[in-house]
Amino acid sequence: MKQQTIGFIGGGNMAHALIGGLVADGFSAQKIWVTDLDQNKLAELKEQFHVNTSADNQSTVAQCDIVVLAVKPQVLAGVAKDIAAAVQARKSLVVSIAAGVRAADLQRWLGEETAIVRCMPNTPALVKTGATALYANARAGKSQRESAESVMRAVGLTVWVDDENLLDAVTALSGSGPAYFFLFMEAMESAGRELGLDDRTARLLTQQTALGAAKIAMESAETPAELRRRVTSPGGTTEQAIRTFEEGGLRELARNAMLAAERRSVEMSNQFGAQ
Structure with a gap:
């Protein structure tokens, strides 16, 4: 992939993160192009990463082998139709990180022969x-799938799904998931303050506990259920808290x-597909 050129249509936060990850991984900034209507965003990206910038999609x-669509889903149809001829002429791989826009709709807007990888x-x-x-x-062929994965792997873990409908489940789990954890952390902080801890202490303890639990879960071969049982002593404080969560219907609430x-x-x- 390092011999290819990559164009980002949209220079928002996610594009910024991907560009930073690619450059940190050794991808040449001179092979990266970014377009955006916001000249301030382009100036910031150019100054920080020394990438090429343009206002012309x-x-x-x-001139790009890989085109990353990083615009809001509400405007994606118009953007895709505008660049369709250029995509077809270049035979670019199109990688979309726009939530909720199906590959079939992208293909309809960009051209039926377009190789597309949707990412969540x-x-x-x-x-x-x-x-x-x-x-x-x-x-999308094997090499194109590998290229798309390389782009997304620059900012973390990647997994493939064979059924596009599963991306809706992914959205519900990992796409929206950070907010679920933030809400739980918010509740823990609030309870900690009610128990007498000051704001800073409640926040730091909550944050470090969340980080530590996630690190253990990532590094352990055990399931979350097994890890929970391991730290829940019979008759202890953790057992009382877990019982309260269970009696309150936490599992059913998370499912719903x-x-x-x-x-x-x-x-x-x-x-979005109706556009």
């Missing part, structure tokens, strides 16, 4: 600890929340 696509990253990509699921259409997120993801795909 078509000219950027015309999440916000921890901004700190190089993202989780991204990828889906490739039938036009993710089902609601998945339904909304499907609804948004239908809305």
